[in-house]
Amino acid sequence: MLTESEPHYRQPLLKSPFHERARALSQVDSFIPWSGYTTVDVFTFVEQEYFAIRNATTLYDLTPMVKYRIAGADALRYLNRLMTRDIGKLKCGRVAYSVWCNDEGHLIDDGTVFRLGESEYRLCTGERQLDWLLDSSLGFDVQISEVTEETAALAVQGPTSCAVLRAFGLAGIELLKPFELEHFVLPAAIGADGRIMVSRTGFTGDLGYELWMRPEDAEGVWDALMDAGRECAIRPIGSRALNMARIEAGFVLSNVDFVSGERTLRVGTGRSPFELGLGWLVDFDKGHFNGRRALLEEQRRGPQRRLVGLDIEGNKPAHSALLYADKAGKQQVGNVTSATWSPTCKRNIALAMLDAPHIETGRRIWAEIYLNRELVWERRMARAQVVERPFYAPERRRATPPADY
Amino acid sequence: MSEPSYDCIVIGGGHNGLVCATYLARSGRSVLVLEAASQIGGAAITREFAPGFRVSACAHLLHLMPGSLIRDLGLEARGLQLAAARMPTTAIAPDAPPLPIDARNSTPLAARSRADAAALPAYQARLRRLAEALHPILESAPPRLGTDSWQDRLSWLRIGWRLRRLGRKDMRELLRIGGMCVQDLLDEHFETPLLKGALGFDAVLGTNAGPRSPGSVFPLLYRMAAEVQGGSALAQPVGGLGALSDSLARAALAAGAAIRTGAVVERITVRGDRASGVTLKSGEQIGAASVISNADPKTTFLQLLGGEYLDTGFVRRVAHLRARGVTAKLHLALNRLPQFTGLAPSGLVGRLLLSPSLDYIERAFNHAKYGEYSPAPIVEITVPTVSDASLAPAGKHVLSAVVQYAPYELAAGWQHERQRFADLVIDALERCAPGLRDCVEAVELLSPPDIEREFRISGGHWHHAELALDQFFIVRPVPGAAQYRTPVGGLYLCGAGCHPGGGVMGIAGRNAARQLMREAA
Numbered sequence: 001m002l003t004e005s006e007p008h009y010r011q012p013l014l015k016s017p018f019h020e021r022a023r024a025l026s027q028v029d030s031f032i033p034w035s036g037y038t039t040v041d042v043f044t045f046v047e048q049e050y051f052a053i054r055n056a057t058t059l060y061d062l063t064p065m066v067k068y069r070i071a072g073a074d075a076l077r078y079l080n081r082l083m084t085r086d087i088g089k090l091k092c093g094r095v096a097y098s099v100w101c102n103d104e105g106h107l108i109d110d111g112t113v114f115r116l117g118e119s120e121y122r123l124c125t126g127e128r129q130l131d132w133l134l135d136s137s138l139g140f141d142v143q144i145s146e147v148t149e150e151t152a153a154l155a156v157q158g159p160t161s162c163a164v165l166r167a168f169g170l171a172g173i174e175l176l177k178p179f180e181l182e183h184f185v186l187p188a189a190i191g192a193d194g195r196i197m198v199s200r201t202g203f204t205g206d207l208g209y210e211l212w213m214r215p216e217d218a219e220g221v222w223d224a225l226m227d228a229g230r231e232c233a234i235r236p237i238g239s240r241a242l243n244m245a246r247i248e249a250g251f252v253l254s255n256v257d258f259v260s261g262e263r264t265l266r267v268g269t270g271r272s273p274f275e276l277g278l279g280w281l282v283d284f285d286k287g288h289f290n291g292r293r294a295l296l297e298e299q300r301r302g303p304q305r306r307l308v309g310l311d312i313e314g315n316k317p318a319h320s321a322l323l324y325a326d327k328a329g330k331q332q333v334g335n336v337t338s339a340t341w342s343p344t345c346k347r348n349i350a351l352a353m354l355d356a357p358h359i360e361t362g363r364r365i366w367a368e369i370y371l372n373r374e375l376v377w378e379r380r381m382a383r384a385q386v387v388e389r390p391f392y393a394p395e396r397r398r399a400t401p402p403a404d405y
Numbered sequence: 406m407s408e409p410s411y412d413c414i415v416i417g418g419g420h421n422g423l424v425c426a427t428y429l430a431r432s433g434r435s436v437l438v439l440e441a442a443s444q445i446g447g448a449a450i451t452r453e454f455a456p457g458f459r460v461s462a463c464a465h466l467l468h469l470m471p472g473s474l475i476r477d478l479g480l481e482a483r484g485l486q487l488a489a490a491r492m493p494t495t496a497i498a499p500d501a502p503p504l505p506i507d508a509r510n511s512t513p514l515a516a517r518s519r520a521d522a523a524a525l526p527a528y529q530a531r532l533r534r535l536a537e538a539l540h541p542i543l544e545s546a547p548p549r550l551g552t553d554s555w556q557d558r559l560s561w562l563r564i565g566w567r568l569r570r571l572g573r574k575d576m577r578e579l580l581r582i583g584g585m586c587v588q589d590l591l592d593e594h595f596e597t598p599l600l601k602g603a604l605g606f607d608a609v610l611g612t613n614a615g616p617r618s619p620g621s622v623f624p625l626l627y628r629m630a631a632e633v634q635g636g637s638a639l640a641q642p643v644g645g646l647g648a649l650s651d652s653l654a655r656a657a658l659a660a661g662a663a664i665r666t667g668a669v670v671e672r673i674t675v676r677g678d679r680a681s682g683v684t685l686k687s688g689e690q691i692g693a694a695s696v697i698s699n700a701d702p703k704t705t706f707l708q709l710l711g712g713e714y715l716d717t718g719f720v721r722r723v724a725h726l727r728a729r730g731v732t733a734k735l736h737l738a739l740n741r742l743p744q745f746t747g748l749a750p751s752g753l754v755g756r757l758l759l760s761p762s763l764d765y766i767e768r769a770f771n772h773a774k775y776g777e778y779s780p781a782p783i784v785e786i787t788v789p790t791v792s793d794a795s796l797a798p799a800g801k802h803v804l805s806a807v808v809q810y811a812p813y814e815l816a817a818g819w820q821h822e823r824q825r826f827a828d829l830v831i832d833a834l835e836r837c838a839p840g841l842r843d844c845v846e847a848v849e850l851l852s853p854p855d856i857e858r859e860f861r862i863s864g865g866h867w868h869h870a871e872l873a874l875d876q877f878f879i880v881r882p883v884p885g886a887a888q889y890r891t892p893v894g895g896l897y898l899c900g901a902g903c904h905p906g907g908g909v910m911g912i913a914g915r916n917a918a919r920q921l922m923r924e925a926a
Contacts, residue, residue: 081712103719103885132717138720139711287713288675
């Protein structure tokens, strides 16, 4: 948080309430900026952190996620006009993933909507966009404010995360279903009458929870979780390991797999929900919403391109690879947006934006991969096949109650 | 509840709404015009402002309506008569004799400046040539950019051809002066302050701009281009502008349209992403296949329709539409004919411009920038009773004046300042017409908020939206609604907020009707 004592230009990046704990555990001092905060890219090394996501429990500081409080008599009407999904179906105490579009039907961003009360919501998203949210509120009785700094957030993800949270003192956490949220009283040792909100949500595609708390409780919660999770090999992770997990889960990331439609400058670089494979989030029957007419027109026209999963031969991640219909590389049909070697699937996977008609599952194309062989670069044309997403989706992510492991 | 259904509902019985309704009804459609006020006409009405004194309450001159439209609607057969046509313009100033602005009679001007008298005819002829080239732009519905439609391409070609035909010299001049400020243009040609003040007046009339504002030549060209098609130059209908509206209403009725006054539309109703009718303030619902709004764009989209049926980017553009009026209207009931120093009574047949110099206008505009009215305003004066005695009791007169600058958002608030501003304008007039104050029997001043209230124009801007290059043609009122259709199916715009814009012109109403019929075809 910004402090009064130092002028803002001496604090170019904010420090999350978990920062001191993270710094103490960072072994490689690898910090990166995220939404105006300094955050950990890697604590130790990325493979170790990745395997903790899939085999143990991990802590990931979510505080920089931009959070908006949206409340008022018209909050639901407002959100339904803003978002492609029918927020009217979202019950109190539940969370929904949704996207929202500009007039052209291009994604502005994606995020999660928390229904905290009858007419109170929280929107969590990657980028600041208060101007768009406020401009969208003209004519609606709704109050919108950014609460990013007022709320510390911590993702607790991994197959043993439920057991860790129970040991931490959240009685009954095992009954929380995916996309539900619940309020708990914090263990007395952390803070007097402290409360914590827990949602069963996450970005790993695995069993996991997100914890939302007051900034002053943050360090106490972190310490208690590290204690409670010792037996389960709990460890903090940085963004790099999380990125591997989210690619396996097939989740899109703004500014990586798409650029906000309000920030694109070039014609044809905005992306619609259909193009990102998120057509299931578009509800044409709920009434008008931003981009509806453009999306109807796009649906009528049929897809021009689509984000697909790729399975690529070999084990070299196809970062930013150009994709071709032919091995000679004459006919470009798209490019990779996210790529990783998947240690769990033992596959070389990627998310890619492909032109129609190459988007059908099973289609075989070529990826142009550049390899750095001790500073000597080689180009390799690798076979790639369009496959279904997600690449990895363990049953435990949905099991209620989850097993302890 | 009965729900009578119409093919078309026109919201607002202003001149554009009535023109639109007439053409739609002539095509065989059932049309209902809903006017909120107790009389039709919108901002083109004649009403009493003091016992026995009547005046054209907002617009007071007729000069932009194309003769072809007047003929096509048969307005003359339906009661439209002109009390005065080809009305002369005279520049007045407190400290100089009046100067007729007339290229054909150069003697009075030559007495002040031979050079100006020699330059005026060429200047006016050139501007008229440019205006004539722009004229088809005014008449046609704006084409869209970047479409495959042959109609759009044809429109662009036609415009390009028309400009090409200007020839190299004039085309270069059009490009040069198109975005220029009017002061620079006039300084190039003339030296007499009174002449420049009067010529500059028409460039800033009704706009939130001064003669040194960039782009202030454009409204002048626009006005001249519109006058190319206006049959009778400056004219004054018998019975005021309300008589024009009455004849338009008769044309609409004769075509089969129905008109209801006192019918305040509260909401445009939408069903399945299409306009389905309107709900009146009384709660009455009326269904229609199409709804055409003569109301200004902000009122139409933000109040009657509501943002929830529109996309945020579009709403943002509508909200940013510049539509704050700076023009007030002053009505004086006079017990005798006013006498302007040095002006023969016959000079009162035309309009008088109190706009002594470009510096004077710019100084008057300065105040408007900061939420103050001009202490020395510019004024367009007419005394309609000179040509039409029916507007006042026998022997008495009406003075109708358009006054700038009177910003909509007055820092001190109009409630407290209206009287003081009226006094100030009368003082300014008194200096040109000594004794005027003593013959004033009644005063009415309409500030932009008054115009907003009486005529239901958001911002009190009588052009519905500022007339400037960035709010003209393919971007008027905003991209996405510039072809009279709106993002909501079945909802159209037909008012001054659309191309070609304000002034009592009627083209927007006709074009909107054509657009609707084309889409139905």
